[in-house]
Amino acid sequence: MTVAEELASIVGSSHVHTDAPTIAENSTDATRRCHPADVVVFPADAAEVCRIVRLADRDRIPIVSRGGGVGYAGGAVPIRGGIVIGMKRMNRILEIDPVDLVAVVEPGVITGDLHDAAAARGLFYPPDPASLRKSTIGGNIAHNAGGPRAFKYGVTRQFLLGLDVVLPNGCLISTGGRVVKNASGYDLTGLMCGSEGTLGVITRAILRLLPAPPASRTLMALFGSARDCAQSACALVGAGIVPSKLEFVDRASVAALRRYVADEGLATPVELPPTVRALLLVEVDGVRDGLDADLDRVRSAIEPGALGLVESGHGEALWELRRHLSPAVARIRPDKINEDIVVPRRRVPDYLEAMERLERECGLPIVCFGHVGDGNIHVNLMLDASDAAQAASAAGAKTRIFELAVEMGGTISGEHGIGIMKSDFLHLAHAPAAIEAMKAVKGALDPKGIMNPGKIFP
C-alpha cells in the first residue's frame, strides 16, 4: 500500500489529496514561499491524528501541521515534503463555560469565530491577531500569537490552560488542564506554546476567557515625528495608564492605507490625515461610566507631544481598518520582508529613528507600524526582489533590523515566530548554550526529526 492509500484507510479517501492544486494551496503561507507536500490529509479527530503520526514515525516521513496558512514565518511550508495535516475539519468549539471561564476548542477553530462565540455569551477571548478572520487557534498557539490587545491582556500564552497534543511517536498526551492554577510538574503547555509545530500536533486546547468589557472608546493622536509618537506612548504608560490597545502607525503606512481604502472602496470611519508623520491609536475599555475619565487621562498624557487628537465615534470600524495595514503596505513594492522585532518600550523612539537612518542608508522603503505598547514593531522592508541590487541591499538591512533590536535589549520576533524566515538569526537572540538546550528538548521529544523539520533551527 502507498502512504496515500494508508492515509485513506485512516481518514477516508475523500480527505486525502495528492492533486496539484490542493498540494499547492496547502504548501505555502503568508510568506508566499512554497515547497510541495507529498500528500495533504484532513483528519476528523485526535485518534486519526495519532494514527497518521504513527505511520509517519514508522516511515520517518516529515509532518507539517497546518491551520489557516497565514503565518509570516514559513512555519506551515513543508520544506522537506511529506505529509501536511490540515486542521480545517477539526474546527469545533466544543464548550464555552461561563463559570469556569474556559473555552474548549479544536485546533482548526478560526480565531475570530471564537471571539464571536465568546461574545455571544458575554465573554471575551482577548488575543486578536490582525489575521483573526483566517488564522486558527492551533496556529495562534504554535506561534504564541499576539495582537493589539496584548498590551493590556497578554498574548495567547496567557490564555492557554491546557492542550491535547499528539507527540512525534504518535502518543496523545494532555497537558495543563481546566484549572487556572497548576503547579504539578513541568509546564508542557507552555513548552508547546510557541514551538511552531516542531514538538507535536495540537488536537485540542483549553483557553481562558474573561467577562467581556462592557464598552470601549478609541482616540487617534497625530504627531510630527515617529519619535514624538513613541515618546508619547511611553509617557502614557509612565503615567500609570493601561489602555486596551496602543498602536503606532508611521507616515508611509498611513499613505498605503489611504490608497488601499480607495482602491478597495472601503469605508473610512475617520479621515486618515494625508501629511501627518505618525499616528497613535489608543483604545480604553471597561465600564461605560469610567471611560470619560480614562480618556481624559490619556489626553493629558499624550497631548503635550501631539499635533492633534481625534476621538473616533466608530472605534471598531477604525480597528477593522487597522487590520488592513499589512496587506495595504504589501502594495508599496512587489516584495515585503516583514519583521516583528521587539525592544523594551522605552527604546522604541530610538529604534524608530534607527529605522529612518537605515532607510536612508539602504535606499529601500522601511515602513513601520505595530504594537508600540509592547515595544513590538512590524518593520516592513519593501523591495522588488527580482532586482539584484535591491535584494542585496535588503539582505544587509534585514540583518541590521535584527541586530539593532538585540543591541537595544530586545529580540528578533514578538509574535510571528522563527520558522524558516528567521532561523539564520536565532543566534542573535539566544546564546549557543540556550540553542543547544532547545535542540536537546527537540531531540528528546522528536528523535527522528519528523515534526516540522527544518524550522526554528538553522
Ligand SMILES: Cc1cc2nc3c(=O)[nH]c(=O)nc-3n(C[C@H](O)[C@H](O)[C@H](O)COP(=O)(O)OP(=O)(O)OC[C@H]3O[C@@H](n4cnc5c(N)ncnc54)[C@H](O)[C@@H]3O)c2cc1C
Ligand atoms: C495580514 C496578517 C496580519 C497578521 N497579524 C498578526 C498579529 O497581529 N499578531 C500575530 O501574532 N500574528 C499575526 N499574523 C501572523 C499569523 O496570522 C499568525 O502567526 C497566526 O497565528 C497563524 O495562524 P495560522 O492558523 O494561519 O497558522 P499556520 O500559518 O497554518 O501555521 C503556523 C505555524 O503553526 C503550526 N501549527 C498550525 N496548526 C498547528 C497544530 N494544530 N498543532 C501544532 N502546530 C500547528 C504550523 O506548523 C506552523 O509552524 C498576521 C498575518 C497576516 C497575514
